[in-house]
Amino acid sequence: MLPTLSLATRHFQVQGMSKSKSTLMQIARRSNFNFGFGLAAPLFQIQYHTRSLALSTVRPFSTKFEETSIDDDPKFGPGGKCPSKEEARDMPRKFRNCTNASVFDLSVQGIHGARRERLVREIMHVDGVDWMTARKKVDEMNRENDKGAWLAHLPYHVGVSMGFTGAILAVPMVFHKPTVLWFAENIVELSGDEIPDPADLETFWQVGSFSWEWMEPMLGTLSFVLLGLQFMRAQMQHIQMTPYSDFIRKWRANRLVRMYPQYDRYIVMEYSSTDLWYDKR
Template sequence: GGGSAMHTLRASMSRAAAALVRRQASRCAYPVTRCLSTDVGAAAAPLSPLSSESIASMARGYSHLDNDTLVLLSVEGDPEARQERLVREIMSVDEVSWEDAQERFKEIKSANNEGMGMATLPYKFGIAGAVVGGFATIPLVFSLDTALWFNDAYVTTDVADDKDLETWLEVGSWTWNWMEPPLGQLSFFLLCLQFSRAQMNKIGRKPFTSWLVQRRATALSRRFPQYHKGIVEDFAIARGLRASV
């Protein structure tokens, strides 16, 4: 199917990239050997800086790259390369210039940004909860006033003697009697989730974030069916859950 074909393409392009690197390395091996030679009598090939004509033809952006290089970078997951690849797909299908293709690309980019706020809302809650919870544990453990309030409201355990609550470390020793179970359980729960995610990756099952990104990429390709499905999805996957500007 389409998935296996794309997997084959990615594998072949990766092999092509490796072959290209080996070929370029073999070309550089001889001059490097000459330069590192310990034979002072060996004739060294003169080295000269690049000419202004060579520098003028240097690619200064992704839009200046040739198609083969662009595909290789796209296979490696480069977001900007996948963006340029999508622009060229628009140029090919709509038969327009690079400049005119930007309008349709902006439309696709805007469509990819739709619903990004709701998609990332659970992550934002997680970030806020982790930051607030992390800082809140400090006074809950070491502040006597906070610990006494929390104990009266939620724990109702016996308060330690005054002589055992004279320093913040002694307060922490007392509060740890009830703080240890929830913190320890939460740590173990997160450890189990991390282990579960690792096993999912081993058997090729996508964790929630990867599944969500792929789902959004599929929806984007269905919205613009006139363009190559893999190219549109690769663009969306490279962006992940980051809104494009």
């Protein structure tokens, strides 16, 4: 069952581009506004179109609206506005300074800081605690969410190690004379008659021409295998088939939900889905 968010009716002032054009709008929201996980749109969108009035700002009555005229500055054009010092002082600097609506709008857009703050306020509501206590609870949930990172990252570490090792070894195995001769005798198992005379292996170009007989099939096949895997992953993403990384994120989010079932499922899942494995803060 989806959670329900009760919203009260609020009054907003709409300030137009023209100084003489100002109107009051009353935006009524339904008291029961249902929302679900993965919502891609903001909480509310205001579209106000008239022939002579363009919507520039929507501000609550509770906030004093003062503008400083900068008509004389050609950079801003006629009727240009800039914020006052009081408005600059009241600007939110942290997610904890934002209103509930702002935190919700940013969280549904995938901003992790907003999702963390949204989870903090959910804990405050459910547990009846203050902000600092709820923030410590989120830190605890973050540590639980990061458990098992080494196992989930193991395929990535293996891939990185194999790619780095292959990139480093490819050059000497093709152009480095001692490495090429050792590989030819011990791995390829060429006889002495099949190995060129030292006079024919004086430059790295000659060494590369000799080693390419067995290196070309190996490097060519490996390159095509990697190309095929990349193409396959791209097609999976086009049809929204979840690759390994998405599977791990969903598994981790569901695990955190099971550990903290008292909190809203979707808020916890959204927080977990954007939480970094290794928190460097």
